[in-house]
Amino acid sequence: MKKIAEVVTRPIGRIIAYWTVTIFLAISISLSGIGQLMRFGGNVDVVTHIGFPLYITNILGAWKLLGVIAIVIPGFPRLKEWAYSGIFFLMTGAALSHAFAHDYGDGGFHMILPLFYAALAIASWALRPKSRKLF
Numbered sequence: 001m002k003k004i005a006e007v008v009t010r011p012i013g014r015i016i017a018y019w020t021v022t023i024f025l026a027i028s029i030s031l032s033g034i035g036q037l038m039r040f041g042g043n044v045d046v047v048t049h050i051g052f053p054l055y056i057t058n059i060l061g062a063w064k065l066l067g068v069i070a071i072v073i074p075g076f077p078r079l080k081e082w083a084y085s086g087i088f089f090l091m092t093g094a095a096l097s098h099a100f101a102h103d104y105g106d107g108g109f110h111m112i113l114p115l116f117y118a119a120l121a122i123a124s125w126a127l128r129p130k131s132r133k134l135f
Contacts, residue, residue: 018127025120026068029087032117033064046110050101063090071124077134084125091118 036043036057047057063086070076070083094114104110 014127015129018124018129021120021127022071022124025087025117025124026072028117028120029064030068033061033068036061036064046103050097050103052097060090074131077132080128080132081134084121087121088118091115091121 035041036047038061039054039057043057044054048054067083067087067090070079071087091114095111095118098104098110098114
């Protein structure tokens with residue numbers, strides 16, 4: 001465990017950790033956003049089961065894709081701050097919406113997955129290099 005901490009504190013280790021977490025977050029959120037925009041799989045059932053109108057998939061899917069673009073492209077540090085906070089609030093809001101609707105999914109999947117994505121967003125934000133920070 002100490003070995004991992006030493007690697008992450010080194011600049012190259014931190015950069016590798018940042019890009020690993022960020023790419024995983026970007027791919028996951030992008031696939032989720034595309035699935036919502038195209039209404040693949042259980043996206044329709046998941047949204048309507050908790051009482052949201054179906055058009056919300058268009059809004060959420062578009063926000064997810066725009067957030068990923070903002071995080072991944074170089075520059076625009078203020079936009080990145082907004083994108084990270086947007087993804088965090090989107091994912092924690094999804095988990096809470098499912099909790100309030102008593103729709104936990106198999107093994108709590110509808111709560112665990114969005115909270116995992118929120119944790120990835122926090123990790124990516126915390127590990128980002130100075131060139132991607134506002135201050």
